[in-house]
Amino acid sequence: MSSTTDPDNDSATTTRRRFLTAGTAAAGSVVLGAGASVAAETDNLPPNVPEWMKAPGEPTGGQPYGTPSPFEKGVVRNISKTLKQYISASSRTPLQELDGIITPNGLFYERHHGGVPAIDPAQHRLMLHGLVERPLTFTVDDLRRFPSESRIHFLECSGNPGYTKPYGKTASDLVGLVSCAEWTGVSLKLVLQEAGLKPEAKWVVAEGADAAALTRSIPIEKCLEDAMLVYSQNGERLRPQQGYPLRLFLPGFEGNMSVKWLRRLHVTTEPVYSREETSKYTDLLPDGTAREFSFYMEAKSIITRPSGGQRLSAPGFHEITGIAWSGHGKIARVEVSVDDGKSWQDARLQEPVLTRALTRFRLPWRWDGKPAVIQSRAIDETGYVQPTLAELLAVRGENYFYHNNAIWPWRVADTGEVTNALA
Amino acid sequence: MRWLETCGIAFAIVLCAFSNETQAQSPYGIGRPATAAEIAGWNIDIGRDGSNLPEGSGSVSHGREVFAQQCASCHGEKGEGGLGDRLAGGQGTIGTAKPIRTVGSYWPYAPTLFDYIRRAMPQNAPQSLSNEDVYAVSAFILNLNGLVGADAILDAKSLAAVKMPNRDRFVGDARPDVKR
Numbered sequence: 148m149s150s151t152t153d154p155d156n157d158s159a160t161t162t163r164r165r166f167l168t169a170g171t172a173a174a175g176s177v178v179l180g181a182g183a184s185v186a187a188e189t190d191n192l193p194p195n196v197p198e199w200m201k202a203p204g205e206p207t208g209g210q211p212y213g214t215p216s217p218f219e220k221g222v223v224r225n226i227s228k229t230l231k232q233y234i235s236a237s238s239r240t241p242l243q244e245l246d247g248i249i250t251p252n253g254l255f256y257e258r259h260h261g262g263v264p265a266i267d268p269a270q271h272r273l274m275l276h277g278l279v280e281r282p283l284t285f286t287v288d289d290l291r292r293f294p295s296e297s298r299i300h301f302l303e304c305s306g307n308p309g310y311t312k313p314y315g316k317t318a319s320d321l322v323g324l325v326s327c328a329e330w331t332g333v334s335l336k337l338v339l340q341e342a343g344l345k346p347e348a349k350w351v352v353a354e355g356a357d358a359a360a361l362t363r364s365i366p367i368e369k370c371l372e373d374a375m376l377v378y379s380q381n382g383e384r385l386r387p388q389q390g391y392p393l394r395l396f397l398p399g400f401e402g403n404m405s406v407k408w409l410r411r412l413h414v415t416t417e418p419v420y421s422r423e424e425t426s427k428y429t430d431l432l433p434d435g436t437a438r439e440f441s442f443y444m445e446a447k448s449i450i451t452r453p454s455g456g457q458r459l460s461a462p463g464f465h466e467i468t469g470i471a472w473s474g475h476g477k478i479a480r481v482e483v484s485v486d487d488g489k490s491w492q493d494a495r496l497q498e499p500v501l502t503r504a505l506t507r508f509r510l511p512w513r514w515d516g517k518p519a520v521i522q523s524r525a526i527d528e529t530g531y532v533q534p535t536l537a538e539l540l541a542v543r544g545e546n547y548f549y550h551n552n553a554i555w556p557w558r559v560a561d562t563g564e565v566t567n568a569l570a
Numbered sequence: 571m572r573w574l575e576t577c578g579i580a581f582a583i584v585l586c587a588f589s590n591e592t593q594a595q596s597p598y599g600i601g602r603p604a605t606a607a608e609i610a611g612w613n614i615d616i617g618r619d620g621s622n623l624p625e626g627s628g629s630v631s632h633g634r635e636v637f638a639q640q641c642a643s644c645h646g647e648k649g650e651g652g653l654g655d656r657l658a659g660g661q662g663t664i665g666t667a668k669p670i671r672t673v674g675s676y677w678p679y680a681p682t683l684f685d686y687i688r689r690a691m692p693q694n695a696p697q698s699l700s701n702e703d704v705y706a707v708s709a710f711i712l713n714l715n716g717l718v719g720a721d722a723i724l725d726a727k728s729l730a731a732v733k734m735p736n737r738d739r740f741v742g743d744a745r746p747d748v749k750r
Contacts, residue, residue, distance in 0.1 A: 179615060231653050261690060275601075276609045283601035284608065340598045352615055358696050360689035402677050413615055420618040422686035426677045429740065435665025437676075441743035499705065534748040542747045546669050550745070 169539075224254060225319040229333075234262045235359070237304060237344035239323025242470065243451045248299070248497070248505040250326035252381050253287035257388045258304050259325065261359030264408055268392035271356065274378070277414035280343030287392045288374055293333040293341075297377070298398070299504045301327040301472045303444045303547040305401035305428055310540060314570045318454040321567070322447070323554055325472065325504035330396050332377035335370050345412065352419045353395050356410035363404045365397065369442075373398050373503075376409065398503040399474030400442045401549070403428060409517070433544035446473035446506070446533050447552040448481050449563035462516035468509045473527035477501065480526040481508040487520035488556070494523065514559065520568050522556035536569060616685035623681060627725035628706025630713045636703045637710050640692045644647025649673075649714045654693070658714035661735055674715025678740055680732035683708045705729065 163169040191197040225239035240250055250256075257263075268287045276282040304324035308315060315321040316360065339351075344367075351370050355361040372481050375396040378385060385391040390407030397405050401408065403423060418424065418440065430438040448471035453459055467485070471478045482491040494508035509525065523534040536553035556568035587745040616622050638647070641654075649657030649672070660670030669675075673683060688704045690696050699707070717732055718724065725733075 261696065270613050274604050274609065274612055276604055276613065281596065282604035282609060283596075284604045285601045289600050293598060337598075340600055341600060343595065354615075358690065358693070360614070360696065362685075362689070363659075411612055413613065415615075417617075419685075420679055420682055421615075422677075422682055422690075425679065425682060425724045425740070426671065430743075431664070431669060431671075435669075436739050437664075438743050438745075440741045441745065443743075443745070445745060459708070493645065531746055532750050538748045545667075 150252075174325075188432050199443075207242050210336035222254070225317075225323050235260045237324060239319045240326045241319045242323055242325075242449070243318040243454045243457065245451070246507075248327050248470065248507050249381065250328055251384065252328070252386050252389070253298070255326040255328065255380075255386070255389060256302075256304065256324045258362050258402060259357070259388070260403075261357045263387050264357045265387065265409060266356060266392060271408075271410065272390055273393060273409060273412065273474065275338065275342045275412045275414070277352075277412075277418065277549075278337070278345040278348040279414050280345065281341075283342050285338070287378060290333055290338070290393065291378060292297055293337055294333040295331060296375070297329055297331040297379075298373075298394070299327065299329045299501050300398040301325055301503065302396075302402050302405060303472070303474075304550075305403065305441075305444070308551055309548055310536075310543070310545050310551055312570070314567055315455070316567055316570070317463050318449055318451045320455070320521045322449050323404070325447075325470075325505070326381045329382065330375060330377045331379035332375045332396065335374035335376055335395070336372075338376060339370060339412075339414070342414075347416050348414045350415045352411075352413040352415055352421075353404075353406040353409060353411070354411040355390075355406045356408040356422055361403070361406055361423060362419060362421040363406055363424055364421065364440075365395075365404060366440075366442075367414075369397055369400065397442075399444060399476075401428065401444055404442065410489040428549060430543070430549050432545045433546070441550060442474075444472075445550065445552045446475065446478070446525045446527040446531050447471065448478075448523045448533060449555055450483070450521060450523050450557060453521070453559065453565045455565055455567045457565045459514055459559060459565070461563070462514050465514050466509055467521060467523075469523050470505045471508055471523070471525040472503070472505050473525065473529075473531070474503060475531065476503065476528040478525055479528045479530075481506070481523055482526070483508070483510045483521065483523045485512055485521050488522065490492055491524070516561060518561050519559040520555050520556050521559060522568075524554050585748050586634065600601065612691055614685070616681045618679040618681060620726055621685060622680040623726035623729065624701045625726070626701040626705055627723050628704070628709055629723045630706070630709045630720055632703075633706035633708070633710025633713070636699070636707050640699065640703075644693065651713060657711050661715070664739065665737060672715065673711055674717060674735065676736050678734055678737040679731050680708070680712065680717075680734055683711060684729060 164412050222241055222244045225241055230236050240254050240256045245343050246375045273285045307324035323332045347365050351365045353363055377396045378392050393409045394407045395405050395409050430441050450469035452468050481494045483494045494510040497507035500506050526532050533554055558566050558568040580598050644652055644654035646652050657673050660672040660675035663670045664675055684704055687707055705724050709722050712718045
């Protein structure tokens with residue numbers, strides 16, 4: 148439902164209006180099921196007084212933990228119905244339904260390798276051992292005693308999307324394995340200093356307390372630069388799907404390295420060469436070699452409105468908006484083309500532009516009602532320019548699988564329907 | 571009063587001196603020492619060279635039995651894949667247009683097999699197999715890939731000695747690889 152909405156209108160009301168319009172053509176009202184009636188759409192519009200003003204609303208506190216309006220029930224995670232199994236799987240953020248740069252916690256993308264564990268925080272421990280002066284264990288309360296910090300960063304799965312057809316229909320289908328939140332926790336550097344790093348410490352092996360005991364090796368430079376041990380997301384404690392009660396967070400690195408349900412940090416001289424960092428998250432090139440320890444998510448952007456599955460209601464003014472991000476720092480510019488890549492113009496960036504965070508861009512556009520191809524490309528503060536899919540395929544081939552940061556164009560038909568221009 | 575305060579401070583200093591020395595060096599004094607026994611219970615990391623592999627051993631023939639009971643329903647009787655990954659075959663395909671990534675064709679280090687099976691398999695009951703069973707299943711999967719003989723019995727030393735065919739095919743991250 149939400150994937151076929153009119154981008155100029157609220158999704159739920161639009162759908163409801165279409166339904167009512169179809170059903171009320173003659174009688175002005177429609178009967179649903181066993182006698183339930185719905186007022187005509189115009190009953191609540193000027194000059195009439197809306198029904199919700201004629202009686203008190205729901206009592207205060209009726210929802211101890213608030214949820215979205217029922218009219219927004221279509222705005223949910225994008226979960227494939229055809230996976231072989233759902234224990235090691237992912238669900239996507241509905242990017243085309245969201246505004247701003249912060250992903251609501253209930254819509255944050257998921258990628259689990261052994262399901263979502265139900266961890267009692269009182270029985271959870273973080274063990275820090277290996278090449279340290281003082282091996283330590285911490286409770287979650289212990290970690291909350293350290294000086295805390297909050298930072299806004301994106302998190303993105305490395306396989307977002309793949310390189311081969313079929314390509315997704317919507318922005319979420321394509322790159323919905325990215326989300327952004329404000330993370331609160333303690334600098335990993337502080338915790339490592341608490342244990343005292345030995346001079347030969349070069350890597351930290353992180354392990355989750357899930358059924359996959361997911362393991363990744365993190366270079367010590369990253370651990371001492373901006374890595375965090377996170378316990379809260381967007382102001383509340385982490386959700387179980389995001390690693391409750393404790394996760395590692397590595398800004399700009401591929402998502403699986405920000406190990407969730409973190410229980411152990413093993414300081415070593417070399418990577419552990421875990422299954423995930425050898426047989427899985429490695430990038431296979433056409434010559435049969437494979438890149439390993441490819442951590443960074445490179446600069447990327449996508450137009451989220453108008454985007455695949457949406458429809459422009461009529462020619463005239465439409466704002467083009469989307470998100471851009473880079474694992475290497477801040478977004479410097481986002482360029483938008485509305486003529487199939489012939490010319491490009493700078494989009495306006497919404498402040499604040501933060502390092503390793505989603506950045507919202509906007510460009511005013513007057514659609515003339517003719518077919519068009521629209522696309523965005525991000526340029527980050529290192530000068531790196533987001534490439535085309537063809538440019539990536541020429542270097543990496545189709546079996547590279549991960550780290551696809553291609554420009555993704557949308558085709559706007561004369562009917563206003565928006566579809567994937569590369570599909 | 572002043573004498574009492576002085577006494578109190580002196581007492582605190584003495585207490586500090588007698589408390590765990592490790593705490594005294596920590597900037598914040600948060601956390602408690604992890605004991606060797608606690609670390610041994612939790613540290614299941616196996617290095618690519620086989621470091622930290624436990625005692626014990628397992629045979630291909632025993633591995634065949636464990637695999638049939640614990641693994642075949644997802645990975646197929648001969649590791650051909652199903653609900654779970656394909657585990658066998660594919661050697662010689664990695665540099666082709668249709669690479670088949672398996673333990674035998676792609677994994678660079680044999681000890682990783684022990685590490686991963688012990689920590690994460692079988693998916694419905696990870697960390698339930700004995701070390702002997704994990705050695706045995708590792709041996710069976712390597713045998714399916716033609717990397718050890720049907721009569722092989724693997725332990726810490728012999729598992730680490732298995733050279734995986736794809737070991738030298740991993741390279742560093744060369745990105746940015748599209749430049750303007």
